[in-house]
Amino acid sequence: MGSPVFEAELPIVAAPMSGGASCPALVSAAAGAGAFGFLAAGYKSADAIAAEMAQLRAAGTSYGVNVFVPTTGQIGEEDFRRYAEELAGEGLPYGLDLAHAPRRDDEDDHWQAKIDLLLENPVPVVSFTFGLPAAEVVVALRGRGTRVLVTVTTVAEALLADQLGCDGLVVQGSAAGGHSGTFDPRRPMPRVSTEALVAEVVAATGLPVLAAGGVGGPAEVRALLAAGADAVAVGTLLLRSDESATTQVHKDALADPARTETVLTRAFTGRPARGLRNGFIDRHETTAPHGYPAIHYLTRELRTAAAAAGHPDRVHLWAGTGYRAARTGPAAEIVSELASGL
Ligand SMILES: Cc1cc2nc3c(=O)[nH]c(=O)nc-3n(C[C@H](O)[C@H](O)[C@H](O)COP(=O)(O)O)c2cc1C
Numbered sequence: 145m146g147s148p149v150f151e152a153e154l155p156i157v158a159a160p161m162s163g164g165a166s167c168p169a170l171v172s173a174a175a176g177a178g179a180f181g182f183l184a185a186g187y188k189s190a191d192a193i194a195a196e197m198a199q200l201r202a203a204g205t206s207y208g209v210n211v212f213v214p215t216t217g218q219i220g221e222e223d224f225r226r227y228a229e230e231l232a233g234e235g236l237p238y239g240l241d242l243a244h245a246p247r248r249d250d251e252d253d254h255w256q257a258k259i260d261l262l263l264e265n266p267v268p269v270v271s272f273t274f275g276l277p278a279a280e281v282v283v284a285l286r287g288r289g290t291r292v293l294v295t296v297t298t299v300a301e302a303l304l305a306d307q308l309g310c311d312g313l314v315v316q317g318s319a320a321g322g323h324s325g326t327f328d329p330r331r332p333m334p335r336v337s338t339e340a341l342v343a344e345v346v347a348a349t350g351l352p353v354l355a356a357g358g359v360g361g362p363a364e365v366r367a368l369l370a371a372g373a374d375a376v377a378v379g380t381l382l383l384r385s386d387e388s389a390t391t392q393v394h395k396d397a398l399a400d401p402a403r404t405e406t407v408l409t410r411a412f413t414g415r416p417a418r419g420l421r422n423g424f425i426d427r428h429e430t431t432a433p434h435g436y437p438a439i440h441y442l443t444r445e446l447r448t449a450a451a452a453a454g455h456p457d458r459v460h461l462w463a464g465t466g467y468r469a470a471r472t473g474p475a476a477e478i479v480s481e482l483a484s485g486l
Contacts, residue, residue, distance in 0.1 A: 147374045148352045149291045149312040150269050151206055153178030154483045155369060158475070159356055159379035160210030160271065161322060161390070162186035163462070168199040169387040170475055175205045177476035178483070180375070182208040182271060190257035197265060208269035208293075209262060214252035215274055215329065218414065219435030221247060227433050228442055234424065234458060238449035242442065249438040259284075266290050271314055271354075273325040274415075282309055293354065295325030297336075302345040312352035314377065315345050318408070319358025321380040321464030323417040330434050333408050333416050339371045346372035360466025362484045369486075378482065380464040385475040391451040397422075397461045398470050406467060412447065412460040414439030420467065423457030 147155065158174035158181035160166050171181030183200070185193040193209065200207050224247045235242040259281055262270055266288035273295040282292050286309075294305035295314040302313055304327070316325050317338030324333060338357040346353055355373035359365060359381060368376045382388055384395045397403055403420045410416050411428040415436035419425070433439065443460075450458035463470075471478070 149293065149354070149374065150180045150208065152180035154479065154486070155373075155375040156180075156365065156479055156482055157354055157375050157377040158182065158382055158479070159377040160184035160186075160208075161379050161383070161462075162188075163390060165379075165383055165388045165390040167387065167389040168196050169389070170382060170385065171200060171207050172203060172205050173385070173387045173475035174382070174479055175207065177479035179479045180206070180208065182210045182269075184210050185258050186210065186212045186253065188254075190254050190261045193258065194261055194265070197267065201265075206268055208271060209267050210271045210273060211255075211258050211262075212253050213272050213275035213277055214255050215415070215436050216250045216252065218329070219247070219249055219433055219438050223433045224249070224435060224438055224442070227431070227435075227439065230428065230431060231443065231446070235446050238446065238453070240445055240449065242446065245442050247438050248441040249435065251437050251441065253437070262290065263288055269293060271295060273314070273323070275327045276304060276308055279308055286311070296345065297324055297326045297341075299341075299344050299348050301327050302349050302351070306349045306351055310351070312354060312374070313345060313349065314354045314356055315342050315373070317341050317355075317357035319418070319465040320356050321383075321406070321418050321467070322462040323413070323415055324408070326416065329410075329415040329436055339367055342368060342371040342373050358465045359482070360469040362482050362486075364466070365482050366485060380467050381470050381478055381482070382475055383463070384470045384472050385478055386473060387475045391459065393451045393454055393456050393459050394461055397456045397459075398463060398467050400456075403461070406463050406465055410434060410439070412439070412443050413437070417460070417462060418464060420461035420463045422459070422461055
């Protein structure tokens, strides 16, 4: 298709999903079906993402890489310690002493090493989330032939990204699974349909738009393209696919009829994200502070241990509102179904 930002047969994108789901196998499977896929560099070392990039390069697959823009200085010691003490009981079954965990509020997720890697090994597309990269980074990546996308959640953010000189926007509605890309994690998150936001952003900027959030089937894909999107990104719909490497506990929860809703929560990471409602959210949402990435690091081992033990009520079960349609099977089949009627 003639997307101005990437070469692919279909206007469908396998969205970046950190935490395992967006592995090279998923990106290759999506590409094999005519979509365009993203690797997720978030939470990985530069070496780990380099190894994934090398696999796709060796296979001749065209793909993009998604990077988290650092957010630091979000939480003070007192608020952090209060929440760490509140969570102490959650860690006990796994032998974790959360009350005395160190506060890691200045981690930048290996930002510079990842940018250096992407400058040394250019890929067709790099997308950013959680804010704006510095203008020099955009200029440098574009100088290597990489098209730069910025994730936005409001028209105001879209205008800032446009001023920065990026090549396109990932327009993320509040129905999206996982973290919101909002530039301001403390702002209240009103419900905004991806379709309405896409139409507003297209009118305001004219930039190519990749629409993301809440897709449950081909009708939503068609509606988002009709609203002006150049392509549509799906995350949640691919989480249970054969190639997705998210945890089994996450895959099973998505199919559990007892999980009847998704909610926006900051209880797990200190930054708003949409996931299946569970016990941890119910116990801590009202008292959870803002404070990404410190809260992410505080709960990370707990979530890993709970996932290994098969305890979904202490795992971040990221999911968009279309999660009921997420099914097992080859990702290529899921992509082809989404494209039906295009
Ligand atoms: C498990 C999971 C992990 C995600 N990780 C990232 C990420 O690392 N970077 C990013 O920009 N977006 C991330 N997202 C958001 C997706 O890229 C995309 O915007 C979202 O999945 C679209 O909404 P949908 O889930 O309703 O299809 C994640 C989403 C999920 C469900």
